[in-house]
Amino acid sequence: MDEIMDTPELENMEVDLFVQALHRRHGYDFSQYAPASLKRRVQQLAQQLQCRSVSGLIERVIHEPQLLPNVLDGLTVPVSDMFRDPAMFRTVREQVLPMLASYPQINIWQAGCAHGQEVYSLAILLEEAGLYDRTQIFATDLSERALQQAEEGIYPVRDAQQWSRNYQAAGGKRSLADYYSARYSLLKIDQRLRRNVTFARHNLVSDGVFCEAHLIFCRNVLIYFSNVLQDHVLSLFRDSLVRGGYLCLGLRESLDYASAVHDFTAFEEKMRIYRLTSHSEHEVT
Known part of the structure; x- marks a missing residue:
């Protein structure tokens, strides 16, 4: 009689089957996620949905x-x-935006925008730099619900105090309260910050180049991907940037082991901000 597999092996088998089922039934491929x-997320999801x-x-x-x-x-x-990681946003404010100011039109791709907090943080930076009127922000995510x-820009008011501290630490020039209205337990981002934002669904696993961008923000997304998928996504970002464009990653992410590493230089390594110096064989004309 065959030996019964131990529990971890059975759990891994279930997760593999779940990934296959999700891909075949709905077209979403999570096979290259870390x-x-x-595994932890799938098991938590099973508990949340009251599955045995x-x-x-x-x-x-x-x-x-x-x-x-x-x-x-x-x-x-x-x-x-x-303004998560305020020092990074301060660096963007003080060092990146002055460089982008030379362009007559600025395209920014916020990939994996989640619930939009960083999108509006960027919009505030651009507004205060006098650049927002000639900027288009493309905010994308896999989740339609997110x-x-x-797009609604409505958040719990309990977050406002921490966000205000982040904003000031990022070099904020006004009061963060100038950019939202609060009522009861919710705050709503001022509609003027949405005027140049386009929200769209985009799958980093399977979809191609989204736009020709001068700046790409994708922070704290790659840490959930396998090395193979990270390499794929970073190559996608390389091919989406104009020469001299900027890439901002999360503080625990880097280009160190990506095939696209030689196409970038570290603009501010500590803040994980990189600049595209070459498209190599993927040169965009």
Whole structure:
């Protein structure tokens, strides 16, 4: 008689089957996400949806398509803050935006925009630099639900105090309260910050070049990807940037092991800000 597999091996098998089912049933491929993080999220998702096991979750994913938004939210964890890592935003304010000011039109791609906090943080920086009127921000995410919330720009007012501290630490020139209205337990971002933002669904795993960008923000997304997928996404960013364009990653992310590393130089290594110096064989004309 064959030996019974231990629990971790069974759990891994269930997660693999879940990934296959999600891909075949709905077209979303999570096979190149970091295994440990993906396993943890899938198991948490099964608990949240009151499934006795991941196998039960597989059945529901196959037969209950209305669960897809919940599934994508559980797997992508769209969490962020305004002016997260204020020193990085200060660097963008003081060193990157003055360089972008030479362009008559500025395109920014915020990839993996989650619920939009960093999108509006960028809009505030641009507004205060006098650049927003000639800037277009393309904010993309895998999750339609996250995009909807980002477009609404409504957040818990309890976050305002921390966001205000972040804003001031990032070199804010006014009061953050100038950019939102508060009522009861919610705050709403001023509509003028949305005037040059386009929200759109984009899958970094399967979709191609999104726009010709002068600046790409993709922070704290790559840490959830396998090395192979990180390499794919970083090559996509390289091919989406104009020569001399900037790439901002999360503070725990880098280009060190990507095939595109030789096409970039470190503009501010500590802040994980890079500048495209060459497209190599992928040169855009």
